[in-house]
Amino acid sequence: MSSIYGENIKVSIWGQSHSPAIGVTVDGLPAGIKIDVEKLHRFLGRRAPGKNKFSTARREDDKPEFLSGLKDGFTCGAPLTAVIYNSDTRPSDYEEIRFKPRPSHADYSAHVKFRGFQDFYGGGHFSGRLTAPLCVAGGIFLQILEGEGVSIRCAVKSVAGETSEEKITAAVEAARARGDSVGGVIECVAENVPAGLGNPMFDGLENMISKAVFAIPAIKGIEFGNGFSCASLCGSENNDEFFMDGNQIKTKTNNHGGILGGISSGMSIVFRVAVKPTPSIGLGQKTVNLKTGENTEIIVSGRHDPCIVFRALPCVEAAAAMAIYDAALAARKEG
Ligand SMILES: Cc1cc2nc3c(=O)[nH]c(=O)nc-3n(C[C@H](O)[C@H](O)[C@H](O)COP(=O)(O)O)c2cc1C
Numbered sequence: 001m002s003s004i005y006g007e008n009i010k011v012s013i014w015g016q017s018h019s020p021a022i023g024v025t026v027d028g029l030p031a032g033i034k035i036d037v038e039k040l041h042r043f044l045g046r047r048a049p050g051k052n053k054f055s056t057a058r059r060e061d062d063k064p065e066f067l068s069g070l071k072d073g074f075t076c077g078a079p080l081t082a083v084i085y086n087s088d089t090r091p092s093d094y095e096e097i098r099f100k101p102r103p104s105h106a107d108y109s110a111h112v113k114f115r116g117f118q119d120f121y122g123g124g125h126f127s128g129r130l131t132a133p134l135c136v137a138g139g140i141f142l143q144i145l146e147g148e149g150v151s152i153r154c155a156v157k158s159v160a161g162e163t164s165e166e167k168i169t170a171a172v173e174a175a176r177a178r179g180d181s182v183g184g185v186i187e188c189v190a191e192n193v194p195a196g197l198g199n200p201m202f203d204g205l206e207n208m209i210s211k212a213v214f215a216i217p218a219i220k221g222i223e224f225g226n227g228f229s230c231a232s233l234c235g236s237e238n239n240d241e242f243f244m245d246g247n248q249i250k251t252k253t254n255n256h257g258g259i260l261g262g263i264s265s266g267m268s269i270v271f272r273v274a275v276k277p278t279p280s281i282g283l284g285q286k287t288v289n290l291k292t293g294e295n296t297e298i299i300v301s302g303r304h305d306p307c308i309v310f311r312a313l314p315c316v317e318a319a320a321a322m323a324i325y326d327a328a329l330a331a332r333k334e335g
Contacts, residue, residue: 138318204262225257
């Protein structure tokens with residue numbers, strides 16, 4: 001198992017949900033970049049559990065300790081390693097799932113791949129908790145990109161098919177009351193990304209963003225620009241016509257979502273992701289006993305969010321920043 005992303009920066013995420021700590025090492029950060037650690041803490045706070053009304057009761061401080069790579073608030077050119085200690089672990093919640101895989105979790109597929117040796121407590125390395133170190137790295141990339149005029153922001157488009165705050169709240173509360181969960185759609189917009197980042201074919205910017213975004217557990221779909229709806233349009237409706245805006249070339253519409261042929265066009269990069277309903281629910285579900293091969297039932301114990309869409313927002317921003325910064329460094333190398 002290895003969880004490493006990037007060509008020009010290397011982001012290595014390690015740890016498990018209930019191991020003593022989780023963390024990240026980032027190789028390739030240029031020296032001399034000022035990191036606003038307080039701002040990074042605020043960013044991580046948006047992801048942390050127990051911070052919004054829909055969130056799990058697991059409370060973690062989520063404050064990273066920097067072991068290397070930062071000196072007097074500036075990157076020093078050495079690999080940067082941040083560690084986050086797991087303080088609120090309750091492994092006893094998970095004993096039952098050793099041989100009873102939870103539906104829609106990675107328990108079964110990980111059991112097959114790692115022959116039962118995987119750390120299954122709290123989902124181990126597959127847990128949403130691993131998005132904390134992703135957000136540490138991504139929060140740093142966001143600050144660097146912001147210094148270069150690029151802004152990346154996510155917003156909730158819908159939850160359980162609802163778009164108004166009132167109906168979203170009602171849907172989440174109703175799911176919680178039933179012991180159930182709901183998913184939703186997040187939209188990410190990256191503004192001021194220069195034209196020319198990315199590649200055709202296998203290393204396109206869409207590919208790079210998708211690869212980063214699918215590291216976030218529970219993301220099951222992605223679409224760029226007008227996405228799947230382009231399939232029902234005519235070319236004359238879908239094409240984005242070019243025009244001069246002062247000395248800049250822009251398009252009148254942005255159905256292409258800021259990427260053409262895998263390369264940024266200079267228009268805003270726009271993509272949406274589908275977040276599935278939280279797999280751990282309070283209702284009884286059918287599963288299989290892996291030891292006996294018998295059909296059985298499971299009620300997933302532990303503390304779970306009825307909706308993780310809100311906590312996923314900074315994770316998607318972090319993943320997008322990681323991909324765009326890696327592509328920006330590649331373009332600088334190419335000259
Ligand atoms: C920020 C975040 C928090 C999460 N918290 C939970 C949780 O409390 N309970 C749960 O069942 N799933 C949670 N998940 C989702 C699961 O980790 C994920 O669905 C599971 O590991 C299977 O991976 P997959 O959905 O990508 O196939 C969370 C995901 C994210 C992004």
